[in-house]
Amino acid sequence: MTELQPEPPTGAAPRRRRLGELLSEAGVLEPDRIEEGLQRSGPDERLGAALLRLGMIDERRLADALATQLGLERVDVDMETVDPEAVGLLPARLAERHDVLPMRFEGHVLVIATADPSDVVALDDVRVATRVRSVRAVVATISALERARRGAYRVDVAHDVLDAVEETPEVFADDLEVVDENSQPVVRLVDALIGNAVTARASDVHIEPDGDGVGVRVRVDGLLRETRRIPRILGRQVISRIKIMSKLDISERRLPQDGRAVIRVEGQEVDLRVSTMPTMHGETVVLRLLPKGADRVALSELGFGDATLEALLDALERPQGLVLVTGPTGSGKTSTLYAGLTAVADPTRNVLTLEDPVEMQLPGVNQTQIEPKIGLTFARGLRHVLRQDPDVILVGEIRDEETARLAVEASFTGHLVLATLHTNDAPSAVARLVDLGAEAFLIASSLLLVVAQRLARAVCDSCAVEDEPSAELLARLGLKADELEDAVLRRGTGCRACDDTGTHGRVAIGEGLRVTPAVRALVVEGAAETVVARQARADGLVPLRIEAIRVATTGAITLDEALRITPDPDL
Numbered sequence: 001m002t003e004l005q006p007e008p009p010t011g012a013a014p015r016r017r018r019l020g021e022l023l024s025e026a027g028v029l030e031p032d033r034i035e036e037g038l039q040r041s042g043p044d045e046r047l048g049a050a051l052l053r054l055g056m057i058d059e060r061r062l063a064d065a066l067a068t069q070l071g072l073e074r075v076d077v078d079m080e081t082v083d084p085e086a087v088g089l090l091p092a093r094l095a096e097r098h099d100v101l102p103m104r105f106e107g108h109v110l111v112i113a114t115a116d117p118s119d120v121v122a123l124d125d126v127r128v129a130t131r132v133r134s135v136r137a138v139v140a141t142i143s144a145l146e147r148a149r150r151g152a153y154r155v156d157v158a159h160d161v162l163d164a165v166e167e168t169p170e171v172f173a174d175d176l177e178v179v180d181e182n183s184q185p186v187v188r189l190v191d192a193l194i195g196n197a198v199t200a201r202a203s204d205v206h207i208e209p210d211g212d213g214v215g216v217r218v219r220v221d222g223l224l225r226e227t228r229r230i231p232r233i234l235g236r237q238v239i240s241r242i243k244i245m246s247k248l249d250i251s252e253r254r255l256p257q258d259g260r261a262v263i264r265v266e267g268q269e270v271d272l273r274v275s276t277m278p279t280m281h282g283e284t285v286v287l288r289l290l291p292k293g294a295d296r297v298a299l300s301e302l303g304f305g306d307a308t309l310e311a312l313l314d315a316l317e318r319p320q321g322l323v324l325v326t327g328p329t330g331s332g333k334t335s336t337l338y339a340g341l342t343a344v345a346d347p348t349r350n351v352l353t354l355e356d357p358v359e360m361q362l363p364g365v366n367q368t369q370i371e372p373k374i375g376l377t378f379a380r381g382l383r384h385v386l387r388q389d390p391d392v393i394l395v396g397e398i399r400d401e402e403t404a405r406l407a408v409e410a411s412f413t414g415h416l417v418l419a420t421l422h423t424n425d426a427p428s429a430v431a432r433l434v435d436l437g438a439e440a441f442l443i444a445s446s447l448l449l450v451v452a453q454r455l456a457r458a459v460c461d462s463c464a465v466e467d468e469p470s471a472e473l474l475a476r477l478g479l480k481a482d483e484l485e486d487a488v489l490r491r492g493t494g495c496r497a498c499d500d501t502g503t504h505g506r507v508a509i510g511e512g513l514r515v516t517p518a519v520r521a522l523v524v525e526g527a528a529e530t531v532v533a534r535q536a537r538a539d540g541l542v543p544l545r546i547e548a549i550r551v552a553t554t555g556a557i558t559l560d561e562a563l564r565i566t567p568d569p570d571l
Contacts, residue, residue: 019047019066019118026065029056046099048116052142059141063115067139070117077101077113077140077148078462078497084152086110089130092153098122099142101149108133115142151199186237189230190245191263193238194272194287196227198265200499203289203330207242209235209282220499221457221506222330239276239283246274253283260357268292273357290359299339302332303556304453305547307540308512311449316344319391321448322411324398326423332455332508333420334359337394340418341365344392353394354381370396378403386410395419404436411446424567425544426452426513427533430523444515444523453510454544454565456557457503460492467491469559477549477563487553491560507556509548509565513541543569 020034029037033056034047041050051057067074086102089110095101100122103111110132112123117137127135140148193216197205202218207230209215214235216228230238243250246259261272273288299309315323323340325333338360345351345364353362356370356378368385370376378395379402385393386406397420398404411417423429429450433443467489474481492502513519513536522532537543542550546569548562 019116022069022118023051023057023062023065026069028061028065046116049142059115059143063139063141066117070139072117073138075103075113075138075140076462076497077103077144079495080113080148082148082152087152089132090126091129094126094129095149095153098126099145100126101140101145101152102126102130103138106136110135111138112136113138113140113145113148115140115145147199151196186234186241189234190238190241193228194263194270194289195265197287198268198270198289198291200227201505205287205289207235207238207285207287209279209284211281214238221501221503222455223457223501225499225501235282239285242274242285242287243276246272248274248276254278265291271357271359290357292361297335297339299336299343302336302339302510303507303551304451304510304512305542305550307542308451308510308547311512311514312340312451313343315449316340316416318416318448320411320414320416320446322408322443322446323416323418323448324421324429324450325418326421326426326429326450326452327454328422328424330455331453332506333453334396336451336453336508336510337418337420338362341392341394344416349391350389351392351394352385352388352390353396354378354385355394355396379406382406382410386415390415392416392418397421398433398436401437404433404438408433408438408442408446412442423452425533426450426511426541427536428529429513430532431529434526440526441524444520447515447523449515450513451510452513452544453508454548455506456509456548456551456561456565458505458507458556459490459558460495460498460502460504462497462504463493463495463502464490464555465493467558473559473563477545477559479549484553488555489552489559490555491558507551509544509551509562511541511544511547514539545569 020038023029024031024034029051037047037051037054037056040054041047048062052059052062063074066072080103082101083104086104090102098119099115101113103113105111110130112126112135114123114137117139123135123137194205197218200218200220202220204219206217206224207214208217209232213232214230215226216230217224217226240250245263246261248257248259255278257276259274261274263270263272269292271290271292273290275286276283299312304312315321325336327333341351341353341362345362347364351365353365353367354370355367358367358369361367368381370378370381378397379400382393382395382403383406393410393415395403395407395417398407407417407419421429421432423432430443430447434440469489492498494500494502498504516539518535518539519532522535545562545566548557548566549559551557552559552562
């Protein structure tokens with residue numbers, strides 16, 4: 001029996017109440033709007049999906065209306081625990097076809113999350129396929145349901161393979177050298193590990209053997225956490241499979257290797273940068289995940305303060321000059337440059353890039369992949385790019401003397417050059433360019449702006465509560481309690497949406513150093529970094545620490561995070 005509404009009289013079949021009818025009765029949409037949605041829906045497209053695509057309704061309001069009209073429970077599947085035993089009753093293809101997810105058992109009743117509870121035929125099919133006595137529908141939003149279903153079924157694949165190892169360990173001999181497409185269990189396990197990482201928004205996957213087995217850790221929002229343990233008997237096979245995918249030598253275990261691969265996860269291509277390193281217990285493998293076709297972020301969406309954003313937009317409008325984005329590895333420098341390129345790319349400009357790797361394909365931009373193995377370095381590429389009649393050039397990283405000199409000279413001779421540099425803050429970028437061999441007078445003449453940035457973990461909105469910072473934390477930040485009377489301080493307590501971390505996503509924190517006439521004079525004189533920094537602050541630069549505290553007072557990040565990611569402004 002499918003429980004959707006009060007049971008009909010004995011012997012009467014439940015009448016299917018269609019989605020449009022329910023939305024009309026709830027007063028959410030007028031009948032003519034529903035009819036318009038039906039007419040504009042694509043082939044095999046559900047009405048609810050069409051209404052969302054057309055912007056006629058948002059998914060939360062849709063789910064709330066359906067739950068209210070049918071008297072059903074409305075759930076947030078991101079906050080619910082999914083029972084693997086319940087998931088195992090329904091094949092993934094049926095769950096995807098009917099857009100449902102088995103959640104748990106309540107006695108002999110199977111609880112099914114669905115975005116369209118009016119589809120009683122689909123729910124009856126689920127009941128028959130799972131061979132349970134009855135099912136109870138609960139209502140979820142479409143996006144949350146899809147997200148939870150991907151995670152539940154991919155984790156189930158990994159469980160299946162690991163269970164098989166425990167049952168028949170002899171099949172998974174540790175001395176198996178070649179893991180090809182015929183070694184299906186290991187192939188499925190590797191695919192599941194990478195797929196889980198993509199779903200979790202991970203930037204990196206670490207596979208690390210130790211004395212007891214193999215640990216799998218993923219880096220999400222800048223921090224690593226262990227997600228799984230793999231039996232030692234599978235460790236070498238998993239690493240061999242990854243090596244084969246990335247065209248590395250599986251017989252070489254004494255030397256580090258680097259490779260690349262492309263896989264498809266849920267219809268989306270993902271570039272993998274693969275690095276292996278020999279250790280005491282075997283080879284470690286680190287995978288950098290670079291999803292293709294990821295949504296481009298506008299400069300205004302990065303999270304920069306008004307002053308930094310205004311300075312960056314002003315610099316990008318200039319016909320020539322050098323714009324630097326600095327920060328440690330993983331601080332979002334490339335994302336900022338991509339957002340800047342998106343802002344300046346138009347049919348009237350020839351925009352070229354030199355990148356290692358090309359992380360996102362940008363329309364209207366000619367992008368070149370650096371290949372050091374064949375001699376295509378940043379410096380060599382930059383020399384040739386200058387012969388391509390460019391207006392705007394992006395240099396992925398200035399890392400040597402020749403690249404630094406060429407980038408500065410290119411920006412001085414009529415090109416807008418965007419580049420990244422590894423420095424601790426904005427004022428130290430000038431000293432770094434001088435150390436790399438660029439002439440001080442050329443730097444002073446060509447440098448427009450230096451943006452130093454960090455990525456801060458954002459507070460999870462699903463589990464955020466009011467935060468009360470300790471006196472010790474306030475002292476380390478140089479704050480007094482009365483300065484925070486009007487602040488909105490929050491922290492996350494941990495939930496399913498954030499994997500119990502309390503954070504979800506990241507926010508860019510930046511400081512922008514404009515090269516004013518006063519700063520330019522100091523650069524020409526070869527003034528000390530501290531003198532340049534003092535003048536920049538007098539000209540309006542807001543240090544990273546101060547900017548991070550400002551963002552924390554809005555509730556976007558915690559004060560602890562502001563302290564963690566930013567250098568002491570006195571350094």
